[in-house]
Amino acid sequence: MDRRTTEGPLLIRLCGRWIEYRFARRRRRTIGITVDASGLAVSAPWRAPWRDIEAFLHHKQGWIVAKLDEWARLPRPPVVRGASGESLPLFGTPVTLEVCTGRRAVRREPQRLLVSAPAPGRAAKILVGWLKAQALEALAPRAGHYAARLDVAPPLVSLSSARTQWGVCTQAGAIRLSWRLVHLDPSLADYVVAHEVAHLIELNHSKRFWSLLARLYPEWREARERLELAGASLPIIQGAP
Secondary structure (H helix, E strand, O other), X not given: OOOOOOOEEEEEEEOOEEEEEEEEEEOOOOOEEEEEOXXXXXXXXXXXXXXXXXXXXXXXXXXXHHHHHHHHHOOOOOEEOOOOOOEEEEOXXXXXXXXXXXXXXXXXXXXXXXXXXXXXXXXXXXXXXXXXXXXXXXXXXXHHHHHHHOOOOOOOEEEEOOXXXXXXXXXXXXXXXXXXXHHOOHHHHHHHHHHHHHOOOOOOOOHHHHHHHHHHOOOHHHHHHHHHHHHXXXXXXXXXX
């Protein structure tokens, strides 16, 4: 096997541990590494010598191992079935569900959500519908806020059911945001909104884009990292798209 051209899982010893990682060569200028729920991924320029790639990984080994351990400590996403006593985060704050039989309704109180459903098995669907409404109500004004700071018209904001892609900005200037942002601390949701609003001017990830984002959200680097970790442990609501 020629490791210089292979794409796929490889092994390297870092900090006294054997670490498996995914490797791929790409059209890029520098070696890149990412650590997420899937583990370590490394991408390198087509002509980068293998000795340089391994040297780079050894140079970053402390950071790599610390990040892998951080991801390993994350709790597994809880499954919410729509039953009394279950808990989920709402705008970053845990709330407990109380489900009763009655007309379709959701009422928010401090530390709890009261969900009324015609039948117990329909509570989760009613809950998701309410969460989507809360997400749109909270996120759309923030998009208008950031658009005003860039002196552009407020974008049309809609919701998606994406689990990993938090937001998308279309060429037509519309923004789609995952309704699951409703679970997160508002400061993290704000980062996603600011990111997509910056795309209204720069529909790319050029230096000019990152400069625009820094104007809107100076702490974007920290927020991006926190978002990755927070998103990995969000609840899975049974039956939700």
